[in-house]
Amino acid sequence: MKMMGGLCFMVDDKMCIGIVKESLMARIDPEEEDDLLSKEGSKPMDFTGRPMKGYLFIESEGVDMDEDLDFWVEKCLDFNPKAKSSKKK
DSSP states (O other): OEETTEEEEEETTEEEEEEETTEEEEEOOGGGHHHHTTSTTEEEOOSSSSOOTTEEEEOGGGSSSHHHHHHHHHHHHHHGGGSOOOOOO
């Protein structure tokens, strides 16, 4: 689905993971955010000057190996059952 200026993959009608420009967009458990920000290539997702809680951008150096990409996909899928679905219009 096209969303947030990029391509977003939905799982159970909830945003899970996506690509925005050159970065991976990861929807992660907000309780793990501080720890995950220490991973190489990760930074807060910030569109407006105010970071979005529970979302990270992962730059190319953070997903340059298959295991790195697998790690982020698993983090997003692990959080998905706990994530709130967007309200349908």
